[in-house]
Amino acid sequence: MARSLVDLLTTHAAHQPERTAYRYLATGDCDGEVQELSYARLATRSRAVAAWLQERGLAGSRAMLLYPPGPEFISGYLGCLSAGVVAVPGVPPQGRSQNHRALTRMKRLIADSDAKVILGGHEVIAALGRLAEHLPELDGITCVATEDIPDEMAAAWREPDLTADSVAFLQYTSGSTSAPRGVVVTHGNLLDNQRVITERMGHTPDVIAGCGGELFVSWLPVYHDMGLIGPVLNTLYLGVTATLFSPLHFLQRPDRWLTAISRYRPHTSGGPNFAYELALKHAKPALLDSLDLSSWKVAFNGAEPVRAATLRRFTETFAPAGFRGEALYPCYGLAEATLMVTGGTVGVPPVLLEPETGAADAAAVGCGRPGEGVTVVIADPEGPRELPEGEIGEIWVRSASVAKGYWRNTLATRESFRATLPGHEGRFLRTGDLGFLRDGELFVTGRLKDLMVVDGRNHYPQDLELSAETCHPALRPGCTAAFSVDRGIEGERPVLIAELAPEAVGESEKITDLIRAAIGDAHGLSVHDVVLVHPGTIPKTSSGKIQRGASRAAYLDGTLAPVGATAVR
Incomplete structure (x- = not known):
């Protein structure tokens, strides 16, 4: 039985070394430059990075990952896991408009995580060198472009002694600003959530065989939990193939997403609700005529409110291209639970609750049911009691996917990760999200603090x-x-x-x-x-x-x- 994703990478590299793990569309276009990373090559690059880290005695320390979109991030991330180093995915400064915000966030994450090394691409590392005099946070931190680490280093790799409780990485929550909170995700958390994703999204051996192993197409940013834990790591967990491209290329031309799905015919792809709206805005007749979306069985929609109007319009617009409404897959998750908490039933249309006014576009959208081994309750945020079905309260979660807590933040960890509820054993994660349960289906209504x-x-x-x-x-x-x-x-x-x-x-x-x-x-x-x-x-x-x-x-x-x-x- 695999103890970690590192074990699974070793298995896949041994049993199917030439299989493509990740296909990267460098320009976002299917007919542009395509970079492919086989499982054997992925293992070599990850072990080379790991050996470089081990050689410097960095096991147990934190490594900030600052990569532009591309496959090198995956090698760097898995290199950290393979060395027993705690990965800290970050957003690299890119473009004048984002430079200040990205730099500010990067500095806060470096300070909070106490990172000892920064791994990144050539351009990012060169940019950090030019900014060194303005970034005192970089004093004493080694910065390396992992492309420069030779393959030969892989021979020096030593398998780390990992357990389920070993920390794999820190996922800084997407809303982190002045007070960043790093969610401490263990190797056990990762494996359990991969199990939940696999089960809820129907990624069975038969399904994988039916799509020829072409499981994902994704443009989602890999430094964020949805893009990393979903398409990138579920691909590794199952030993299949994912086609990836940059979120910037998606935003420039949202049609690239649907074109890639039509070309590579994956089983699963998705994003936040706004992605479906952007795709609708670019749904010109010529595009619709060129698409075949019939292979798309799980169109997941999460990370922000799922709109009934969006689901309806997307189904109607893309039905001529073979898209089926039962592929729509609202889901709910959060970084504190590694990622997935609830998801729909594959092949079954989303559950919609019409409001009393009868306005179908404003219907409440169900986000599915908890995965096996996941407990979801609705609690009164003002007192430790479970609320009855249909009543809105705070969403509480208990599962092996729930992270250890927030990095070096005992108070916040106690407040969010140590909740108890009469009639239930164990501790719960307080999500801060509001919702209700109906016939086992979770409906998310908002944020507690935004009420x-x-x-x-x-x-x-x-x-x-x-x-x-x-x-x-x-x-x-x-x-x-x-x-x-x-x-x-x-x-x-x-x-x-x-x-x-x-x-x-x-x-x-x-x-x-x-x-x-x-x-x-x-x-x-x-x-x-x-x-x-x-x-x-x-x-x-x-x-x-x-x-x-x-x-x-x-x-x-x-x-x-x-x-x-x-x-x-």
């Missing part, structure tokens, strides 16, 4: 954001932030910030009125302020989630630049 209380009633920002986004086509899906501000004697009042397509700037006053009317009709709320801003203005996490707290701070600081509506303070 808005207006005039004594609870409102979820996701609901207000959806109502706003659907009132006019010029409002960008997944690019709206709702929050409340304190108006003194008036109490908490709702504010909406929404990104507006450039061609609709002249209609900003009309669109503002439509948003106010939509919120009033659907939620009985009078909106204090609506601010329409340029695309790319609303703060998001590294994984694309709306940062409502940062949006609220920008609003209160007066640092937003409205395109039309004048803010009323």
Whole structure:
């Protein structure tokens, strides 16, 4: 029985050395440059990196990984695991617009993790060298471009003594800003969550044989838990093939995602809800005519609210290309549980709960059922009691996938990872997410900290954001932030910030009125302020989630630049 992913890599390299593990589309295009990494080559490169780390006595220490998109990250990550070094995936500075944010985050992660070495690509390591005088955090840290580590080093690799409790890597949560929290993920956590992903997504030997081992296509960033634990590591766990390309290439041309699925015919592919919306925006007749999506059996959708309207429109739009609605696969997970907690049933359409108003596009979308060995309960966040079915509360999780805690943060670990509940054995993870259970299906309604209380009633920002986004086509899906501000004697009042397509700037006053009317009709709320801003203005996490707290701070600081509506303070 495998003790770690390192053992599985050794097995695959021995039994199917020439099989392609990862195929990387260097330009994002199927007819462009394609780089392939076989299991034998992956084992060699990983062991070479591992031996380099072992030679320097770095076992047990932390290594920051700063790679551009590409297969070299995978070799670096597995090299750390193969050396008993704790990997710390990070976001490399890239482009002027992201440089400051990426540098700030990188410095915080280096300091918090106490990284002793930085592994990266040539360009990143060269850039760090040029920035050394501005980065005192790099003092005493060795930086190496792993492409320069020769294959011959692999012969010096020594298999580490890994157990289920050995720390594999630190996954810094996507919302981390001033106070980063590194989730401590063990080798046991990784193996258990791979088991859950495999079972829930139906990755059986028969399915793998049926798709010729072509299991995944993914553009998801590999420094984030969904892109790493899902497509990258489940590929290694099962010994199959994944086709990968850069998230930047996806954002430039979302049609590349569907073209790659049509070309390589994987069983599984997916992303957050916004990815499906972007694909819809680029669904031109010529593209639809060129696609065959009939092989796509699991179109997973997670990491942000899943919209019923998106599922409906995606199915209708891509049905002529062979896409089937039963492939839609809403799921729920978080870094603190390694990744997956619940997922749909393969081949069964998503569960939708129509609201009392009958507006089908606003239906609540089920995120599936817990994997085997995973316990999900809904708890009263104000007291240790389990809530009955159908009642909204905080989602609590118990499983072998739940991580050890937060790196060097005893207080936060105690608050989030050590919850107990009468009538249940063991400790639970408090997710901070709100939801309810119905017939075993989990429905996620929002974040505990984002909950808005207006005039004594609870409102979820996701609901207000959806109502706003659907009132006019010029409002960008997944690019709206709702929050409340304190108006003194008036109490908490709702504010909406929404990104507006450039061609609709002249209609900003009309669109503002439509948003106010939509919120009033659907939620009985009078909106204090609506601010329409340029695309790319609303703060998001590294994984694309709306940062409502940062949006609220920008609003209160007066640092937003409205395109039309004048803010009323």
